[in-house]
Amino acid sequence: MEDLNALFASRVVGAQSSIVRELLAFSKMPHIISLAGGIPAADMFDLEGIEAATLEAMKMGVSAYQYSVTDGEPELRERVTHLIAERGIESDKDQVVITSGSQQGLDLVARTFIDAGDVVLVEQPTYLAAIQVFRMAGAEIASIKGSTDGLDLDDLEAQVKALKAQNKRIKALYIVPTFANPTGSTMSEANRVRLLSLAVEYNFVILEDDPYGEIRFEGDRVPSIYGLAKRTATGEDHAVYLSSFSKILVPGLRLGFIVANKAIREKIVLVKQSVDLHTPVLPQLIVEKYLASGHLKDRIPAISYTYGQRCASLMKALDEYVGEDLEYQKPVGGMFLWARLKNGMSATKLLNYGKDAGVVFVPGAAFYAEGADDSTLRLSFATVNPEGTVEAAKRLAVAIQKYKESN
Incomplete structure (x- = not known):
């Protein structure tokens, strides 16, 4: 193995897989609500x-x-x-x-x-x-x-x-x-x-x-x-x-x-x-x-409206269930909501509790080239309908509570 490692290009030695790609597997698990993947909503495909x-x-x-x-x-x-x-x-x-x-x-x-x-x-x-x-x-x-x-x-x-x-x-x-x-x-x-x-x-x-x-x-x-x-x-x-x-x-x-x-x-x-x-x-x-x-010109307004509704639903649910522990930036478009945990909580550690509670997200540290802020997290609302966003917020609240109890 040592001889093989010597043959690899320096650009791939130590390279790591994207956590987003790894978390994508959870989007296919029926018992998990995924706020992780930056993937478009399949129900909006024409x-x-x-x-x-x-x-x-x-x-x-x-x-x-x-x-x-x-x-x-x-x-x-x-x-x-x-x-x-x-x-x-x-x-x-x-x-x-x-x-x-x-x-x-x-x-x-x-x-x-x-x-x-x-x-x-x-x-x-x-x-x-x-x-x-x-x-x-x-x-x-x-x-x-x-x-x-x-x-x-x-x-x-x-x-x-x-x-x-x-x-x-x-x-x-x-x-x-x-x-x-x-x-x-x-x-x-x-x-x-x-x-x-x-x-x-x-x-x-x-x-x-x-x-x-x-x-x-x-x-x-x-x-x-x-x-x-x-x-x-x-x-x-x-x-x-x-x-x-x-x-x-x-x-x-x-x-x-x-x-x-x-x-x-x-x-x-x-x-x-x-x-x-x-x-x-x-x-x-x-x-x-x-x-x-x-058709594309006709589809984009429908996609934008649907994503806007899902984003609004997620923000309302977060305010209701985890507002004391999490703050976020309100987007006016796109697919993502950027949030920050309060009281020094780690998003990387919280993810493990989230998996147990049936909800996943991307810890924000993954998006930093240096000096990562581990209190941040990215939530993608595109694929989750309004009912799902409420359940996701409830599960996130459970995960946060378990985190607090264990730390």
Whole structure:
């Protein structure tokens, strides 16, 4: 075994599995209510519409099963430009790359921009799988304070100056600016403009991840950072937009996309050639046919309404059953509620009592690259109906009581 360990690449030695992936198994257990997985609600899948799109795609014959171009089917890339135009992003299909889920998008941009030892800036806390990607790329991760308005830009600028003084190579900042995972926070337009100016001034690229932006319960859409960048002379050189069909259509087709200026896109396509040649054709055609049907535009309001109802129900239940022991940030969209235990309780320890009580969540420590706050936890309400959220809060109250009695 010692000889085998010597053969492994340093990037995988000591790498650990995501706790979120491990907790996903609990979502399939009938006696457990899972507030853990960041998965969309299966009862909101438009199975009839997807089946019709699949049949249309299969009628295309050989072209649905043959090799294809690396950057994605041209018709789907064109559909993506119409989709993001509704998000305020003007582009053409030659700025789009279709990926095998947004997770591959993260991997591709990491491979495109990051050398071992380069610095990647992330919000604290941030999306766990992004931390994994950047560590696999050999990046040094620098955590920037977060707030209810997203990234603390004063802390960002101070840290960038300090890192530059140490001759560190700052390549990128990763951010989920709208309904962030895990906190649910949204960055204001004014702060997005300032962030973009900092990226230009200090020469790093903003990796804007937007898988949840369509799922808004209340308020008005905030312009994307990439959309704002395209309105400036040099901003588009400092921003890349990533998104996914997983949260608004279905995750099993594993389709996402990247939008970037043509110079950046060209490099991303070269990297993707070496990774998988191209994203599978049949799922691309299915999504293209589905978008052509117009059903997605009709589905998003229903998804947003349902998730909003589930979020409101969970917040009300938490207030009633565990309000003395837990506080949370109210989200206005997305899939997550970020909470904090009071009185020095540990979310990691509480999880064990939660399993016994029949409810699971993700301890917040998993979302920190450094300096983890173990009193925090992420609760996902997307898959739990209002009745289930009440029962989940009751079970969480039982778990907290058992925790107190044992500590």
